[in-house]
Amino acid sequence: MTDALISFEPATGEELWRSEVSDVDREVEAARRAWPEWASKAVTYRSETLRRFVDRVKAESETLADLIARETGKPLWEARTEVESVANKVDISIKAYAERTPNRRIEGAMGLRNAVRHKPHGTLAVLGPYNFPAHLPNGHIVPALLAGNSVVFKPSEKTPAVGAKLVELFHSAGVPEEVLRLVVGGPEQGKALAAHPAIDGLLFTGSATTGVALSRQFAGQPGKMLALEMGGNNPIIVWDTADLHTAAILVVQSAFLSAGQRCSNARRLIVKQGLAEPLLDEVKTLAGRLIVDHPHADPAPYMGPVIDNEAADHLTENFLILMSNGGRVVRHMSRPIADRPFLTPGIIDVTGMAERPDVELFGPLLQVVRVDSFEAAIAEANNTSFGLSASLIGGTPQLYDQFWANARAGVINWNRPTNGASSAAPFGGIGLSGNHRPSAFYAADYCAYPVASSESDAMRASIGVGLREDEGAKLVTKKYL
Numbered sequence: 015m016t017d018a019l020i021s022f023e024p025a026t027g028e029e030l031w032r033s034e035v036s037d038v039d040r041e042v043e044a045a046r047r048a049w050p051e052w053a054s055k056a057v058t059y060r061s062e063t064l065r066r067f068v069d070r071v072k073a074e075s076e077t078l079a080d081l082i083a084r085e086t087g088k089p090l091w092e093a094r095t096e097v098e099s100v101a102n103k104v105d106i107s108i109k110a111y112a113e114r115t116p117n118r119r120i121e122g123a124m125g126l127r128n129a130v131r132h133k134p135h136g137t138l139a140v141l142g143p144y145n146f147p148a149h150l151p152n153g154h155i156v157p158a159l160l161a162g163n164s165v166v167f168k169p170s171e172k173t174p175a176v177g178a179k180l181v182e183l184f185h186s187a188g189v190p191e192e193v194l195r196l197v198v199g200g201p202e203q204g205k206a207l208a209a210h211p212a213i214d215g216l217l218f219t220g221s222a223t224t225g226v227a228l229s230r231q232f233a234g235q236p237g238k239m240l241a242l243e244m245g246g247n248n249p250i251i252v253w254d255t256a257d258l259h260t261a262a263i264l265v266v267q268s269a270f271l272s273a274g275q276r277c278s279n280a281r282r283l284i285v286k287q288g289l290a291e292p293l294l295d296e297v298k299t300l301a302g303r304l305i306v307d308h309p310h311a312d313p314a315p316y317m318g319p320v321i322d323n324e325a326a327d328h329l330t331e332n333f334l335i336l337m338s339n340g341g342r343v344v345r346h347m348s349r350p351i352a353d354r355p356f357l358t359p360g361i362i363d364v365t366g367m368a369e370r371p372d373v374e375l376f377g378p379l380l381q382v383v384r385v386d387s388f389e390a391a392i393a394e395a396n397n398t399s400f401g402l403s404a405s406l407i408g409g410t411p412q413l414y415d416q417f418w419a420n421a422r423a424g425v426i427n428w429n430r431p432t433n434g435a436s437s438a439a440p441f442g443g444i445g446l447s448g449n450h451r452p453s454a455f456y457a458a459d460y461c462a463y464p465v466a467s468s469e470s471d472a473m474r475a476s477i478g479v480g481l482r483e484d485e486g487a488k489l490v491t492k493k494y495l
Contacts, residue, residue: 255408
């Protein structure tokens with residue numbers, strides 16, 4: 015019997031989709047064969063093809079949003095915003111390609127031209143995550159195709175149906191089937207794709223553990239592009255503000271949007287000691303009002319389930335570990351339905367813990383640390399191996415300048431949530447959060463490489479120094495004297 019991959023709805027446990035597991039070699043070879051013709055097309059041709067993809071996404075927006083909601087468990091309203099991001103990515107990528115990878119010509123003496131153009135790498139592999147199964151891989155696929163690469167895309171084994179639908183929409187818009195290939199499978203297929211000798215690079219979004227393993231694997235292959243977008247143990251600092259209600263809203267949005275399953279969610283609330291109790295009262299009250307329900311519920315939920323029971327078990331176990339190691343519960347994390355991965359927001363004060371684990375707990379779990387000085391707040395914010403996003407709530411412009419200058423993160427916000435990032439800006443982190451290959455507007459940088467050329471319509475050459483006298487020329491001269 016052929017192996018099959020089955021996707022289940024986290025909110026109901028019902029089977030949503032199934033497909034045979036892919037042959038990685040076959041998919042890579044197909045993309046490899048198709049790449050030269052696609053790369054030879056004019057960028058305007060590729061741009062117009064991708065604009066037709068936008069039309070297809072908009073035509074099937076409700077179908078795609080419903081599929082995202084069912085397969086991830088996220089509320090339908092949030093799934094609709096993801097579809098909008100998929101559609102908006104094309105125009106942003108076209109603008110980024112023109113700005114980040116332009117053709118340049120510099121005229122020189124005697125008709126000489128110095129040119130800089132950009133070429134695609136070849137065949138790129140894309141490994142997608144489950145939290146944004148359309149938007150995040152699309153953020154790699156669109157700029158990669160636009161630059162002239164062929165792509166082999168493996169969606170997360172937890173959200174393969176959305177990945178398959180995304181590829182179907184690209185194909186229906188006119189992207190050749192051989193140029194964009196789909197790999198269905200689990201970790202085994204992902205490893206085979208990453209290690210395939212015929213790929214020219216890998217664009218990855220996922221956990222730091224996998225990203226570190228990929229970095230080691232690619233260390234001996236400097237000719238291959240590796241772009242890593244990983245998670246974060248992100249801090250949000252609240253300092254010197256009288257508007258604690260608005261501050262609490264920003265904290266809740268940062269910590270619990272998408273059921274805490276965004277790489278940019280706040281994991282640690284760092285608060286000035288004098289503000290801690292009144293702020294936590296506001297945060298606790300607001301978190302308790304959040305509706306946790308299935309994606310299509312009425313009234314609409316703020317949070318759906320996390321991706322599966324395994325993830326829910328991991329989060330509840332870590333909540334208990336924090337409690338047993340000195341954490342003080344502000345709000346208990348609970349499991350409303352025993353056999354389903356719904357979780358209520360959990361908040362725990364870990365100020366008294368001797369050692370706080372530096373891990374990304376990917377769900378609705380917020381840790382609180384109280385500090386006495388702003389310098390201590392920044393030190394605590396930087397007390398992590400990650401470096402994706404960080405926010406300051408409250409404070410003065412001078413404090414924000416100090417925070418911005420000293421916070422170690424790729425996204426730094428003021429009076430905004432940690433997860434408020436624009437697709438028209440670069441998105442990425444440092445440390446265990448990325449390898450200095452930010453995506454979003456800067457994805458154009460890693461989808462093509464610059465080629466410098468010196469060009470002339472006619473051959474002109476001379477060597478004016480360092481040559482011996484031409485003996486043949488001397489003999490000719492003597493003969494005719």
